[in-house]
Amino acid sequence: MTPQRELVFRAFFELGDHVTVDELYDKVKEKDKSVGYSTVWRNLKLICKVGLAEEVNIGDGVTRYDRVTQVPHGHFFCVECKSLTEFSVDQIVGVLAQSANDHKFVPEAFKIEIRGLCQQCQNKKTSLNTKEEVRD
Amino acid sequence: MTPQRELVFRAFFELGDHVTVDELYDKVKEKDKSVGYSTVWRNLKLICKVGLAEEVNIGDGVTRYDRVTQVPHGHFFCVECKSLTEFSVDQIVGVLAQSANDHKFVPEAFKIEIRGLCQQCQNKKTSLNTKEEVRD
DNA sequence: AAGCTAAATGAAAACGATTTTCAATTTCAA
DNA sequence: TTGAAATTGAAAATCGTTTTCATTTAGCTT
Numbered sequence: 001m002t003p004q005r006e007l008v009f010r011a012f013f014e015l016g017d018h019v020t021v022d023e024l025y026d027k028v029k030e031k032d033k034s035v036g037y038s039t040v041w042r043n044l045k046l047i048c049k050v051g052l053a054e055e056v057n058i059g060d061g062v063t064r065y066d067r068v069t070q071v072p073h074g075h076f077f078c079v080e081c082k083s084l085t086e087f088s089v090d091q092i093v094g095v096l097a098q099s100a101n102d103h104k105f106v107p108e109a110f111k112i113e114i115r116g117l118c119q120q121c122q123n124k125k126t127s128l129n130t131k132e133e134v135r136d
Numbered sequence: 137m138t139p140q141r142e143l144v145f146r147a148f149f150e151l152g153d154h155v156t157v158d159e160l161y162d163k164v165k166e167k168d169k170s171v172g173y174s175t176v177w178r179n180l181k182l183i184c185k186v187g188l189a190e191e192v193n194i195g196d197g198v199t200r201y202d203r204v205t206q207v208p209h210g211h212f213f214c215v216e217c218k219s220l221t222e223f224s225v226d227q228i229v230g231v232l233a234q235s236a237n238d239h240k241f242v243p244e245a246f247k248i249e250i251r252g253l254c255q256q257c258q259n260k261k262t263s264l265n266t267k268e269e270v271r272d
Numbered sequence: 273a274a275g276c277t278a279a280a281t282g283a284a285a286a287c288g289a290t291t292t293t294c295a296a297t298t299t300c301a302a
Numbered sequence: 303t304t305g306a307a308a309t310t311g312a313a314a315a316t317c318g319t320t321t322t323c324a325t326t327t328a329g330c331t332t
Contacts, residue, residue, distance in 0.1 A: 021290085022289090038311065038313095039311070041290075055195050061289070089235075107250045107252040108251050108252040112232070112246075114247075174281075174282065178281085198318070
């Protein structure tokens with residue numbers, strides 16, 4: 001366990017979910033400017049490999065990383081402000097597991113994402129559109 | 137409507153789901169070698185923009201494209217052979233819509249992915265591991 | 273049909289996140 | 303302490319995606 005590796009691990013678990021490599025890199029640099037980007041990247045990959053993190057891909061070209069917790073969750077992704085928030089998927093996972101079973105598929109992970117508008121962005125939109133389009 | 141555009145549109149709908157830009161490019165080239173990659177790419181984006189296709193991102197660095205159909209579906213992604221197959225998510229979408237509603241989130245799309253092993257890859261694995269590891 | 277403008281095309285380059293290379297350094301077990 | 307193996311940092315390579323730009327084309331308007 002090198003000091004750099006420890007820094008990366010600690011930083012990752014200090015940060016919340018949905019961390020990008022860049023964000024983690026910045027966080028690590030707060031403690032030690034000399035740590036290289038590739039070291040952060042490699043150790044983040046290592047965290048994934050040992051099962052402590054998993055990649056989250058919302059299709060914006062940047063991979064984010066979630067801590068793997070005991071509680072499975074889905075993601076709300078706001079297409080407007082790009083924010084990512086979590087929600088519980090307890091029951092849903094049961095249904096999905098059943099689905100997988102029906103198809104003889106052995107599930108390892110469930111990725112559930114709802115894209116749309118978060119509450120804030122809904123408000124922004126409606127406040128801008130003062131004149132409503134009522135008809136088609 | 138340029139002939140290139142028509143070629144791209146036709147090719148996209150002739151191919152099945154989960155098409156990559158490269159695959160579409162190859163398909164288009166079968167009809168007309170002179171069509172450029174960027175033309176294929178731009179028109180595929182256009183197909184998305186008008187709502188006839190949507191991006192599918194399984195986190196392997198390549199964007200795939202699905203035709204938008206009336207029937208919502210989830211994806212089984214085999215982490216071994218990288219195959220992508222579809223399954224029905226009728227009931228699940230209902231639960232997710234409710235979830236979104238509870239969180240004041242306005243859903244536009246639901247992405248449901250189950251990662252794991254397809255039946256074929258399960259068989260391969262078990263046939264290879266003749267000597268089983270029984271204990272931790 | 274000719275002329276015109278905006279849109280579309282193809283080739284190449286730019287972009288940007290990710291991944292690899294490589295020489296130097298560090299860890300850790302013997 | 304010593305040597306092999308692992309790790310690091312900097313730089314470059316990769317690779318899918320996106321943009322640029324000069325040229326061509328589509329499709330209106332007359």
